Amino acid sequence: MLKHSLLPVEEFTARRQTMLDAMPENSLAIISAAHEVTRSNDTEYPFCQNKNFYYLTGFNEPEAVLLLVKSTPQKSVLFCRDKDPEMEVWHGRRIGPELAKQEFGVDEALSIDELDDYAVDCFAQVSMVMCCFDDNDTMALATDWLAQVSAKSRIGKKAPVNLTNCAELIHELRLHKSEREIALMRKANVISGHAHQRAMKATAPDKFEYQIEAELLHEFAVNGARHAAYNSIVAGGDNANILHYTDNNEALIDGDLLLIDAGGELAGYAADITRTFPVSGKFSEPQKAIYQLVLDAQNAAIAAIEPGNTLASLNDLVCDMLTKGLYELGILTGDLTELIEEKACKQYFIHGLGHWLGLDVHDVGDYHANEKRQQLRPFTAGMVMTIEPGIYIPKGADVDEKWQGIGVRIEDNVLVTETGYENLTVSAPKSIAEIEALMSGVAKTV
Structure with missing residues (x-):
């Protein structure tokens, strides 16, 4: 070794x-x-x-x-x-x-x-x-x-x-990972998922973003991932609507959400996990509605991963779900069929659905993108990717005030197998019930 x-x-x-x-x-x-x-x-x-x-x-x-x-x-x-x-x-x-x-x-x-x-x-x-x-x-x-x-x-x-x-x-x-590489990436994900759990349990109003970042870095390092795979994003409230926010220097406010995008690097291999959760430990109804919409879309995309499918196909699935969900919440208005055709959710889902993962966080490998930037490369066993839909509604947006300042992203790391997929991100809670239970002290670290 x-x-x-x-x-x-x-x-x-x-x-x-x-x-x-x-x-x-x-x-x-x-x-x-x-x-x-x-x-x-x-x-x-x-x-x-x-x-x-x-x-x-x-x-x-x-x-x-x-x-x-x-x-x-x-x-x-x-x-x-x-x-x-x-x-x-x-x-x-x-x-x-x-x-x-x-x-x-x-x-x-x-x-x-x-x-x-x-x-x-x-x-x-x-x-x-x-x-x-x-x-x-x-x-x-x-x-x-x-x-x-x-x-x-x-x-x-x-x-x-x-x-x-x-x-x-x-x-x-x-691009195609060996069994030994996959084993390392599983371990990097477990370590990083535990770091997210630790961050959730440490979060409270009036703490600073950098204090939560310190919890993440400590959990990475003591478990062998000595360095973060990238600069950690610890974004409270409206800061979550800045995609690459890394200042991490503001106080956490009761009633806000906290978005954390962070992963450890183990023997050169990166984890890349995002979780969004309430600073107080309890989602408000508007936060819950947006969060569940993003979670449902993410779960549907992950479930569709198998050899032969493409990121372009997953993106279409997610955009349809997010557009329909935003329409039902009254955030998007107009003719639903036209909104879906136009991918109207992209007003609030402002980045891609995922990327390759490995020795680099945004790892190498051709996506077979066309002139419309659709990523048409068929999946094959051994590829590892992130799946990370999000909804971002900054303060001042032209929507009902109850939605403003909400930024939600949920990101898992997924391996393509011979018959489907394996979600490597198993130790970072993401259902509303799991998050609230962990933050209330009812659930223990797994």
């Missing part, structure tokens, strides 16, 4: 082999690690590895590069920092090339100082170079190495004739 990944080395060697198998003959792929980012003067933000690099290596240090060579011989080569006792005293232990080869299962591991000469030599022996075009640092390396090989044409060196984007290939691999 690799120290930083909770996954065995065999998982990463298999991924590299799958990548090599999919690469064209006589090609070379370059995938670079992330850089440390300065926060203030001589301190850095917590290091977050490049996800494509991590997916293929499990290696969690900066200043590293992976080369996958599809020629004779076929091989994987990891370049990393040398051991340096003086630097390690100040900044922490390094793995070093010798141990990297043993622990990470690559064919070769060399000093990062050897990368330039080694890569130029490889470039002179392949006809295609592959790298992620959205990685400017890797593109700069590839361009420099191509120039170096081209400059040696008079002595018989021949530069590759093709430079190709390999991002889509890696993204397709990442």
Whole structure:
């Protein structure tokens, strides 16, 4: 088991082999690690590895590069920092090339100082170079190495004739999760669901949003998810109508709802859960009406997940339900048939229904979107996605005052199985009865 990944080395060697198998003959792929980012003067933000690099290596240090060579011989080569006792005293232990080869299962591991000469030599022996075009640092390396090989044409060196984007290939691999990845994501969801339960039980009028955020972060960390997967949204009252609200600095008001969008990151894998509940522990009738409408739509969408279905189809289902529900509540007016055709609910449901989930919160993978932005990719087993309908009615909206200031989103993480789906978000209560019971102290953490 690799120290930083909770996954065995065999998982990463298999991924590299799958990548090599999919690469064209006589090609070379370059995938670079992330850089440390300065926060203030001589301190850095917590290091977050490049996800494509991590997916293929499990290696969690900066200043590293992976080369996958599809020629004779076929091989994987990891370049990393040398051991340096003086630097390690100040900044922490390094793995070093010798141990990297043993622990990470690559064919070769060399000093990062050897990368330039080694890569130029490889470039002179392949006809295609592959790298992620959205990685400017890797593109700069590839361009420099191509120039170096081209400059040696008079002595018989021949530069590759093709430079190709390999991002889509890696993204397709990442989109379909292995059984080990799924197990990690289940655990990340359980930890994150318990954090939401803890937040519900800690919430009370006059507490501050950041105090509830602290409850979440503590629950993540003590259970092994040391970092949040993204900046937590803890939005009381009308703040819930700001989709990416992360100030988390206002007092909670009796009678308001609290929307929390937060998930822990476990061994690089993200959970992404949203719950909305009353600060006082008891929903008002208008809050209950909006909440139940969103919950019914979410449950219907989740129940429809199976191989072959699409996010576009689920979105149509949800929009029909939300439009009809808002019409019945008097928030939308007019001809119901026309309102449904126009997807009139989008005035209040102002984002997409869901997204892929994995090593990134908004994970990679082609949605097969058309010109109307409909996501038409058929689901297949091993995909994990969020389902997160919402209704947002800010203060000042042109509706009855009782609806104003209500923002509700409910979000679960769902795995596509061979026969249907598995909802991974099993430990975060979401029915009105469950939430009110937990907040009243009647129900216990599950």
